[in-house]
Amino acid sequence: MLTKNMTVTEMSDSGKGLALIANLSAVDHDGDTYAPGAFAWKEQWAPLLTAHDRWGMPFGKARVYEEGDAAYAELHLNLDTAAGRDWHAALKFDLATGKSVQEWSYGYDVLDADLQFRGLEKIRMLKKLDIHEVSTVVRGAGQGTGTVSMKARNAALKEGRFDGLLGELGTMAEVLKGDPGLLSATGRKQLGDIHAAMGAALVLPPETGAEEKAAVNNAVAAELQRISRRHLKQA
Known part of the structure; x- marks a missing residue:
């Protein structure tokens, strides 16, 4: 299983949000870019985990989808669980205190890809990804990723x-x-x-x-x- 990152920037009281996980046409720190449909070839939901711990209790779930030139994870923290409430409190503290340092990552398998050149740069075009889980991490590999909103989608933009x-x-x-x-x-x-x-x-x-x-x-x-x-x- 491979991983890439996304960064949380807002957290609502309800524990719901929208995270940007990939700019499809960008080349990330791993030298990867994405074909349209790489995430959206099927409906994908994934558990929210801590540090990719597949044996730990999920503290929510995320729906992964594409829109335009981006892939998103619609996050849902389960505030009925202790882990969900703890992460909710920790993330709100992180976002409210100085510069945010908490990052997120998603785990995936590559089902289809090929190598391409952009000028003299060799890149990997990811065409079909199977998303296993979304996790809280220290640092990941995504380029220009971040949570668009952890509030309702119609909330005021800052x-x-x-x-x-x-x-x-x-x-x-x-x-x-x-x-x-x-x-x-x-x-x-x-x-x-x-x-x-x-x-x-x-x-x-x-x-x-x-x-x-x-x-x-x-x-x-x-x-x-x-x-x-x-x-x-x-x-």
């Missing part, structure tokens, strides 16, 4: 988390202002699809305040920018 991406969005906007043709046709189509999907998912109730609306708008813009950068043609 503007500060996207400061870096917003800065990059400004850079991309300046580049495209000079030459809009730098964005490929594939990039434009993907951005259109993502814009529509995210717009539908992020419709806010009428009573939403102006500050919260601004935070959501900034978050959407930042995520679109992050994805679109992969489609900027190299000079």
Whole structure:
């Protein structure tokens, strides 16, 4: 069994959340990337374990799925168990006290893969993964992974988390202002699809305040920018 990581950044009182476990088109620290469908070839649920201990009592479960260019684990901590309550308290403390240090990992078997080259770099394209479990760990191998939310999916997005991406969005906007043709046709189509999907998912109730609306708008813009950068043609 192999493992890769994801990092928890928020925890709700109900113990539910959404963790980003893989950016499919990125190359991680192990030199791996993913084909669409690598996680979604079947419905996958996995137990939540401590340090990949298969003999220990699970403290919850996770549903693994893909959406766009990412794979996610929908986490459900079992707060009816002592282990679930203990991990819930430990994670809330970790997130509320200084910089978060607790990481997560998922265990898997490779059912289908091949080797490819990107320029001079040899990478492994993972095409079909069987997810065994999701665990709390010290450090894992994933590239750019992290929990998107450990709250309800319609919870307010925090503007500060996207400061870096917003800065990059400004850079991309300046580049495209000079030459809009730098964005490929594939990039434009993907951005259109993502814009529509995210717009539908992020419709806010009428009573939403102006500050919260601004935070959501900034978050959407930042995520679109992050994805679109992969489609900027190299000079």
